[in-house]
Amino acid sequence: MVGGGQGAYIGNIHRLASRLDGQWQLVAGAFDVDPARGRDFAIAQGLDPARSYGTYQELIAGEAAREDPVDAVAICTPNFTHYPIAKALIEAGFEVICEKPLTATLADAVALEALARESGRFVGVTYTYSGYPLVHEARVRIARGEIGDVRTVQVEYPLEWMSAPIEKAGNQQAAWRTDPLKNGRGGSIGDIGTHAYHLAGFVTGLKLESLTADLATFVEGRALDDNAHVLLRYQGGARGLLWSSQVAIGNSNGVRLRVFGSKGSFQWYQEQPNELIYTPLDGRVQVIKRGSADLSEDAAARTRTPPGHPEGYLEAFANLYLGFAEAIRARREGREPGPAGRNLPLAYDGLKGVAFVEAVVDSAEAEDQPWITPVAV
Ligand code: NAI
Numbered sequence: 001m002v003g004g005g006q007g008a009y010i011g012n013i014h015r016l017a018s019r020l021d022g023q024w025q026l027v028a029g030a031f032d033v034d035p036a037r038g039r040d041f042a043i044a045q046g047l048d049p050a051r052s053y054g055t056y057q058e059l060i061a062g063e064a065a066r067e068d069p070v071d072a073v074a075i076c077t078p079n080f081t082h083y084p085i086a087k088a089l090i091e092a093g094f095e096v097i098c099e100k101p102l103t104a105t106l107a108d109a110v111a112l113e114a115l116a117r118e119s120g121r122f123v124g125v126t127y128t129y130s131g132y133p134l135v136h137e138a139r140v141r142i143a144r145g146e147i148g149d150v151r152t153v154q155v156e157y158p159l160e161w162m163s164a165p166i167e168k169a170g171n172q173q174a175a176w177r178t179d180p181l182k183n184g185r186g187g188s189i190g191d192i193g194t195h196a197y198h199l200a201g202f203v204t205g206l207k208l209e210s211l212t213a214d215l216a217t218f219v220e221g222r223a224l225d226d227n228a229h230v231l232l233r234y235q236g237g238a239r240g241l242l243w244s245s246q247v248a249i250g251n252s253n254g255v256r257l258r259v260f261g262s263k264g265s266f267q268w269y270q271e272q273p274n275e276l277i278y279t280p281l282d283g284r285v286q287v288i289k290r291g292s293a294d295l296s297e298d299a300a301a302r303t304r305t306p307p308g309h310p311e312g313y314l315e316a317f318a319n320l321y322l323g324f325a326e327a328i329r330a331r332r333e334g335r336e337p338g339p340a341g342r343n344l345p346l347a348y349d350g351l352k353g354v355a356f357v358e359a360v361v362d363s364a365e366a367e368d369q370p371w372i373t374p375v376a377v
Contacts, residue, residue, distance in 0.1 A: 002056045002085055003077030005032030005041045009173050010099060011076040014126075015045075017317035018074070023325035027051060028070050030059040033077075056085050060092045072097055072122070072328065078176040079184050083108035086123065090115050095122040095328055097321075101194050101357065102350025104184035106375065109354035113376075116347035122331070123347035124324040127198040129255055130345050131316035131323075133290050133302040134276040138259070138266045139203045139343070140296040141278075147261030148281075153232070153240040154258040155200040157192040158248030162226055165219050178222050186357035187224025189215065193244035193360070194353040198345065199257055200242065201352070203266075206234040208356070210371040215364035218247050230360055233371070274310050301339035320344070351376045 004011015011031065018024040028051035032038030035054025042052030053059040063069040072095035075085050083103040086096050096116075102125055103109040116123040129135060142150065167174035176182040177191055184190045201207070210233050215225035226247045232240030248254070255270035267277040276288040290299070291307035302319040305311055319340070326341030355374035363372045 001026060001029040001031060001074045001076060002059065003031065003075060003081075004029075005034075005038050007172060008076065013314070013317055014074050014076055014097075014321075017314055018321040020314065020318035021322045021325075024072075024321055028053065028059060028063055030054065030056045056088065060088055060094070063094070064092050069094075071095060072324070075099055078182050079190070080104040080182045083112055086112055087115060090119050090121045090123070093121070097124045097126065097324055098350065099126055100198075100350065101184060101186075101190050101353050102347065103354055104182070106354055106358040109351045110375070113347045113351040122324070122328050123350070124320065124327070125345045125347065125350040125353075126317070126320055127195060127202075127345040127349065127353075128313070128317055128320070129195055129199045129270060130202050130343075131302065131319035132268075132270070132273050133295070133299040133311075133316075133319070134268060134273065134288065135199065135203060135257075136298040136302060136343065137288060137290075137295050138257075138268060138276055139205070140298050142204055142259065142261070142266065146263070146278075146280075147259065147265055148263030150204050150206060150234075150238045150259055150261045152238060152260050153200045153204055153206070153234075154256075154260075155196045155240065156243040156254065156256050157196040158243065158245045158251035158254045159188075159192060160247070160249045160251050162219065162246035163249050165221060167222070178224055180223055183224065184354075184357065185224070185361045186228075187215075187217070187222070188226050188244040188246045189213075189228040189230070189360050190224075190357045191244075191246070193228050193230070193242060194357060195255065196242050196244055196257075197356045198349060198353055199255070200232075200240060200259075202343075202345075202349075203257060204234075204238070204259055206236070206238055206240075208374060208377045209233045209235045210373045211356070211359055211363060212369050212371045213360040213363040214369065215361065225361075225364070228360065228364075235377075270313075273312055273316070274307070297339045298343065348376070 030053040074097040230242040264280040274290040330337035355376040359374040
């Protein structure tokens with residue numbers, strides 16, 4: 001692991017989730033921007049002092065020189081460091097698991113996706129919400145035509161935690177997220193709008209045709225948007241509406257997806273992730289429960305407990321790690337991956353996310369908010 005040291009947010013989620021199925025062991029790390037603190041943290045995590053590195057460059061040199069180097073490296077650092085770290089890892093022959101957004105700039109995302117493709121290295125991107133079993137279930141059922149042709153997609157990711165200027169009060173996570181050089185051009189849209197955009201495209205299978213956007217910055221002195229409204233036109237005629245907000249008081253983590261088709265609809269809410277709401281045309285509202293016997297193999301492969309025993313965020317994150325392990329193993333063994341290793345978020349999905357943010361900011365900054373087609377869809 002690179003990043004995710006003392007006081008970091010997502011690194012610990014990666015450590016917990018990667019261990020859940022016994023497919024990964026954390027054996028080396030450069031956890032912190034401060035090399036000494038990073039080494040101390042690694043040792044406190046129980047790592048071999050010889051594999052407790054001060055920098056990612058040391059990690060690459062140290063692991064490349066070993067007979068038993070790490071199989072993959074998870075990048076859990078602020079956005080602007082993803083590209084140099086991932087590039088150096090891929091060039092040294094390592095597989096990569098990278099946090100979203102893939103990079104802070106579009107140029108970096110284009111270069112990284114090309115490098116991943118040409119090198120043949122595995123690059124997984126941790127779009128968390130595509131780890132939930134009922135999100136897969138919705139994807140499978142929509143692909144089967146259960147709600148007919150998709151007409152409109154409503155996706156939202158509201159958060160409340162940045163409703164006050166906490167970046168000025170020493171909040172580590174908010175500080176770099178409000179710095180365009182460290183975060184990238186999109187504030188709420190880059191941080192969480194990318195999750196919503198991926199979720200909508202993943203579940204519906206739709207590809208974007210164009211978008212127009214309205215960005216706002218409500219907290220005084222903030223350099224980036226903290227609220228975004230985006231209108232989406234998908235190829236084939238479907239429409240969408242995406243809302244991301246860091247100032248939506250009352251929302252802890254309110255990811256919500258609603259897909260309306262010609263024959264029915266699906267609704268899913270991440271704070272109630274064990275239920276998928278299905279409504280057929282002229283029929284009754286039905287609750288599809290995670291773990292039910294009649295679900296798809298895609299959902300079953302991502303389910304550990306029977307219905308009634310709630311699974312949630314950590315399990316969804318673990319499903320990404322389970323899938324990455326299966327995909328990497330299958331490729332090394334020259335076979336097709338099993339269902340847990342299919343339909344994973346990869347480098348091209350990461351590029352699509354960064355291209356989406358670029359198009360949103362371009363549209364919002366232009367005077368007439370033009371419809372724009374992202375460079376990757
Ligand atoms: P954070 O600020 O809490 O942690 C960043 C960590 O990276 C710190 O330990 C810092 O010392 C370390 N670091 C920075 N530069 C480094 C370098 N050059 N070498 C080694 N370590 C370095 O940030 P947070 O909130 O954990 O976010 C990290 C990444 O994860 C971001 O890209 C963010 O967008 C993403 N994220 C994804 C989530 C998801 O749902 N998938 C949720 C939260 C964050």
